Every structure is written in structure tokens, then in C-alpha cells.
Amino acid sequence: MLDYLILPVTPFAQNCSLIWEEATRRAAVVDPGGEVDGIMAEIAGRDLQVEKILLTHGHIDHVGGTAELARRLGVPIEGPQREEAFWLDQLPEQCRMFGFPDTPALQPDRWLEDGDTVTVGGMTLDVLHTPGHTPGHVCFVHRPSKLALVGDVLFAGSIGRTDFPRGNHAELIRAIRGKLFPLGDDFSFIPGHGPMSTFGEERRNNPFVADWA
């Protein structure tokens, strides 16, 4: 089974997540936006064997600590989808704009495509390409646990911003309704910011994507 810990990082309180296989304690870090010392302490305190870093998209609050963490752990970076080079190439500019420590442009070891899978220990997560907030945004889905990590696509009661360059509101709505909601009302999700929710709850009450919206 998959276990997880949510670690809000950076002044944006971005939900960096540790996910691991209970039996083997093999793990991945999803969206390490910063505060690498704190992430390392949580990894050591839980005796986790981190195998890789997974990225949902290239905004600085999600990826700012990635290069340093990858170097210190000696692990590869997987994701996002290739279109996200648009944002990863601009990391130095993003740092200046949002007051983050200088970070060079980032290139993952593996770009992901819709329908790909990633492994963590013996677990397999499905990759969904969910553009709209950013062009190469991906979500990670562990079907046996009915859990999705959705980055800045969907939040409890809200959806991702689409006013950035290459944002697209219609695409974002299509990704949520066409790819996330069909997973099932009983799926829980970890968003990039704020509390967890379920797709069923959002279909009932989220003013942007509820069935009645």
C-alpha cells in the first residue's frame, strides 16, 4: 500500500509530498519546491529510501528545491510532460520574479507522456497529461489506493490559475472533467496547495467544475 506525508514548503505553502510503499519504505518526493533540509529530515526520520523525484509542473514553488534534492539524494527526476520545458527553461526568471533563491534551468531525466507509468518500489502510478494551468502539467494516479496527486490543476473548492502565458481555461476544465473525474468519485487527491478532497466532493460543490457549473 501507498503511504504519504504532505509537507507544505515555500512562502506559497506548496504541498510537497513524500509517497512511499509501506512494506519496503521505497519512496518518491513529489514537487520539492524548496526547504530541502526539512524534506531531507523527514526522509531520514522515516527511514525512507528515496528512488526518484516526480514533478507535476515547472512553476518555481513546485520545483525550486529539485536540483539540490536530486544532487543530495543521487536520484533522477521524472516529469513533467515535455511542453513544460517552456517553464523549466525560465526558472532563473521565475526566481527573480517571485523572490526565490537563484535556480538554473532544469531538465528532467525523463519526460512523461499521457498514459506512461512511473514506479515507486513495487507500486505503479499512472501519468495523466493535464494541460491548462501550464502546458506540460501532469498528474500521478495510484489506482489501488484511489489517490491522485494533481498539482495545480484542481484544489478543494477551486481550480488552477490560467492567466499565465500558455494557460488555457477550456483545456484545464477538459482535463479535470475528462481525465480526473472519470477516475471515480471515491478518489482522494492531494492538490498543490491547501487541503485534500475527493473528486466526488468537487463534482458536488466546486463552483468551477461541479456537475451543475
Ligand SMILES: [Zn+2]
Ligand atoms: Zn503552478
